[in-house]
Amino acid sequence: MEPKPLPFTKELEGISAKTLAIHHDKLYAGYVKKTDEITGKLVELQKSGTYEGNATYSELRALKDAETFAVNGVYLHEWYFDVLGGDGDPGKAPELSKALAEKWGSVEDGIKYFSACAMAARGWSVLVWDIKAQSLKHYNGDWHSQGGVWGCIPIIVLDVYEHAYFIDYGADKKAYLDAFWRNFDWAKAEALYLKAKIVTL
Numbered sequence: 001m002e003p004k005p006l007p008f009t010k011e012l013e014g015i016s017a018k019t020l021a022i023h024h025d026k027l028y029a030g031y032v033k034k035t036d037e038i039t040g041k042l043v044e045l046q047k048s049g050t051y052e053g054n055a056t057y058s059e060l061r062a063l064k065d066a067e068t069f070a071v072n073g074v075y076l077h078e079w080y081f082d083v084l085g086g087d088g089d090p091g092k093a094p095e096l097s098k099a100l101a102e103k104w105g106s107v108e109d110g111i112k113y114f115s116a117c118a119m120a121a122r123g124w125s126v127l128v129w130d131i132k133a134q135s136l137k138h139y140n141g142d143w144h145s146q147g148g149v150w151g152c153i154p155i156i157v158l159d160v161y162e163h164a165y166f167i168d169y170g171a172d173k174k175a176y177l178d179a180f181w182r183n184f185d186w187a188k189a190e191a192l193y194l195k196a197k198i199v200t201l
């Protein structure tokens with residue numbers, strides 16, 4: 001697995017190059033590296049035939065636990081970086097805007113609610129297409145391997161770990177959220193929403 005480059009080259013407004021360098025080049029790239037390491041160890045363990053399925057402690061349990069943490073660390077960051085680099089104009093997402101308005105009153109109310117959910121999260125705040133419910137839903141996760149809901153396709157992934165904003169804003173998480181929305185690429189979210197909502201199980 002190779003780390004994906006940032007999908008934008010322009011400077012973001014309110015999210016500094018220093019934060020991005022640490023966040024993308026070190027943290028995200030670190031999850032990619034660890035995913036490879038864990039995958040390699042799982043393959044070795046399976047081939048060795050010495051694996052033990054013990055839920056209190058076993059090498060297999062420790063690796064499987066680390067695997068979901070690392071893989072979610074990779075995927076969630078890729079979704080997060082992928083919708084940055086925009087101009088914050090929801091007009092570029094007509095269908096998604098309509099859906100947000102239907103669900104939460106207006107696009108502004110949808111963003112306001114999302115930001116409040118993000119303030120309440122310790123790690124991730126995610127707008128998804130819930131395939132079972134056939135609806136947009138909003139879920140929070142406090143760490144990579146917690147909070148994810150099976151059968152959902154992420155549309156907007158917001159990283160609210162302190163590493164995403166502390167250099168730029170200290171403890172002012174709200175100011176970071178405002179910057180996130182200013183840099184949000186609504187056209188990309190629209191494309192994802194249109195692809196996701198045709199999926200049925």
Ligand SMILES: [Fe+2]
Nearest residue numbers: 023159161164
């Ligand atoms: Fe992060």
